[in-house]
Amino acid sequence: MSVKLVDSTRLIAELSRHLKEKKVVTPPPWAKFAKTGVAKERPPTDPDWWYVRCASIMRKLYLKGPVGVSRLRREYSDRHRMGHRKPHTAPGSGSVVREALQQLEAANLVTKHGNKGRVLTEKGRELVEEYCERIAKSS
16 A cells, blocks of 8 residues: 555554553653744644654655755745745754654664665555555555
8 A cells, every 4th residue: 555545644543542542652751842843933732742753754754765954844844934024944953853853763663864865664555554544445
């Protein structure tokens, strides 16, 4: 089953639940205070936002191949309000992306691909495809 054919919000929710229940990743101590980007005014209100971000990163790595931190920061960018001036696009937090990638790498779901960025390992691809199959069968 292709990841593109499955509802992305449902896939990310299922993957994040798996990451939390199996304790694959754990939020760092600073995660409850951190904003997810310079354009944000407050930290996320969802207590499980770390698991959702890790699942979302896994999905993006599955779809877009070798991706580095800078490209993922661009993926999570947001509109930065500039007072009276016109808003600009500001990248997402590099610290959040980097820490999430490092945790997924420690869990053997992601690996470095030379200088091109990171890719999902076979184990990571199987996990994403397994949840795609489950979602496709249930709907």
